[in-house]
Amino acid sequence: MCLGIPGKIVELYEQGGLKMAKIDFGGVLREACMEAAPDALVGEYAIIHAGFALNILSEEDALETLRLLEELGQLVDELGPEASMRVASNRED
């Protein structure tokens, strides 16, 4: 039920009484409804599902997640399992 992919907001406008945006998926453009993300700005990224923006993606969280998981893999090799479990549980969930 969940085919939603990231897209970049390249234009914001109104149509048929609704907030809409032109979304760039990387060489593919399509419009999406922005009523659930009314404060979105051009240049931000959104998750688009069936022509509808579900949320704005947090680039900060994305980079943080990648960094932690990457470290996890490296520590497993260097220090052994104990250290990696301690590091990862430092994250506030």
Add this chain to the structure above:
Amino acid sequence: MDVQSFSSAFRDNDIIQGVLKEIRRTVTQPWVIMEICGGQTHAIMHYGLDQLLPPEIELVHGPGCPVCVTPLELIDKALVIAARPEVIFCSYGDMLRVPGSQRDLFSVRAAGGDVRVVYSALDAVKLAQQNPDKQVVFFAIGFETTAPPNAMSVLQAQSLGLKNYSVLVSQVCVPPAMHAILGSPANRVQGFLLAGHVCTVMGYQEYPPLAEQYSVPMAVTGFEPLDLVQGILQVVRMLEKGEVEVQNAYQRAVTAGGNKAAQAIIFKTFQQVDRNWRGIGTIPQSGWGLRPELVEFDAEKRFSVEDIHTAESPLCIAGEILQGLKKPHQCPAFGLQCTPTSPLGAPMVSAEGACSAYYRYARVESN
């Protein structure tokens, strides 16, 4: 990050192998983990992820496919409505192949019905504006993820004053389905991957009571292979430590409270109702239907559909499959009377339905 990196970074093989290693290091005993999102089932099969997990971990696919759980009676109603000459019947692509008691939307189209695939519910509203002499009916299926766009179409039709737009609603919700699965005496599920985009919309505050009631740790999980292994790692860690929590393994897209604007759109349009889940039965308060003030947009009321003889195939055990109680190859009709080209039930039709997935793999293993 640019838009392509958002996806490709979460497919980085080196990082994924590192997390897989950590999973293997962590696991000490068998665990049964369920995911309840068709999109996650699809991703797991697409990448062959379950083959890379240690043998102790058994991934079970739940009823996370709205196509699979839409009741047979509703599909039969859809087929009757779609065949009417004044109707343009619009649907997401997933639904076209699902068999009703006798035929599917493809065969209705072949017989002259105006059946159209749309990518977005709002496209169906546009069709209604462009075809004032026709009745446009939209098949509004989905979990919570799809509720905002489906709802938006009704609200827009209302604000445009359209009299020729209506929706056939089959909205279902995840938490009641999880209650039904985890509460069943035959339940084997010990850990849960929560549907990432359902939680993008709704948040994950509904789940801690569930986790506590059934002692089942859960992780909100995304859809890229790195997201999936991260979710599995977090659940496995909790299982090994005996912790029961709901953790967020999809932080870039999900917050605890979810998207309030999206929820407002949903609750302006829908209210809780009992829903019949194909193969499982009626689960109370497990779905959404149109609010009373929007009943004029309800296709079931607009088109009185009588004389429907709904007959599920007696051979199909989709219910037990969808609840993770049986595997497809344990079905007596599997691969014989029931194949992807002549399916008896929805899990054999849908691209990520458990039965169609098994059909392809089972033939390889038997070679």
Add this chain to the structure above:
Amino acid sequence: MLNDKNLPTIEGPVCAVPLRHAEQIVMGHGSGGRMTHDLIEKTFKPFLASDPLAAGNDFAAVLSNNDGQSGGRLAVSTDSHIVTPLFFPGGDIGRLAVCGTVNDISMSGGKALYLTAGFILEEGLRVEVLEQVLASMQAAAAEAGVQIIAGDTKVVERGKADQIFINTAGIGWIPEGRHVGGELAQPGDAVLISGTIGDHGIAVLSARGELGFEAEVQSDVAPLNQLIQAVLAAAPHTHVLRDPTRGGLATTLNEIADQSRVAILLDEAKIPIHPPVRAACEMLGFDALYVANEGKVIVIVPEAEAEAALMAMRSSRYGTEATRIGSVQESPAKRVLMRTLIGGTRVLDMMSGEMLPRIC
């Protein structure tokens, strides 16, 4: 009857009046009489010029092969083309018709020589549209170095055809000693592709407009005969040539695996896909492996000749992105498997039914 200036007029429906310069195709154009004759002379012949067509007979008498060789076999193929819209980024139905059949013949390992072209025209079709299609066919035939030597045209009532349907048949000559076919793949062979996949299908889908997206994607429709001749010169023991058209790369490889009773193993990381094609497929929930191509060829060749075949493709106009994507194995027989980006294994089945956008 006479009007008020004493000049003859024609009032009301009488016998069909031949229109001198028609802007639209009408039923009379298909009746075989003067209107048909005029259409052929004034619209078709200027574009599809060849000696046999100029001779004006109902048949074409041509030399059996162009190289004066003895031995060898005729290669014959036929295809019908019904694409909507008629014009799409990178091509049109005319180019598709010529290239499709030139390519089918070339997949035999033979040299494409002649094409026939039969047209079914819908009443109401604008003649200038027909002329654009014919001009495109002329250009494609010239590029491919083939001649269109026989043709036919019929007209059907409005609504009975989607503007233009084109059938082309092709004739080619396979030199003696050359054997290429889907049943000849051997364990140990290399599986190569001449370039990126999924471009044509996505270009046409975006041009149709029903799903509301724009894509920086062009159809790859192209004549591959010259590329294939170069491959066969460099790798004379090539076993299989096939173009992955409808059903895409995965379906076509399944056909070959089935015919040859072998297994084909692909490496997902090696399969070339243009980023906008990938993005469109992800947005819609499509798998690029099942999207149609109209200017690509799968080459299955003994390992010893794989490098030579690749170099020949990369030096060719339509093969610059050619690459190795997998290999042939003995088992599991008749299966196509793919090693995924993360090291798992996925079975690639034939495509079943239409590919539709999904929300799941």
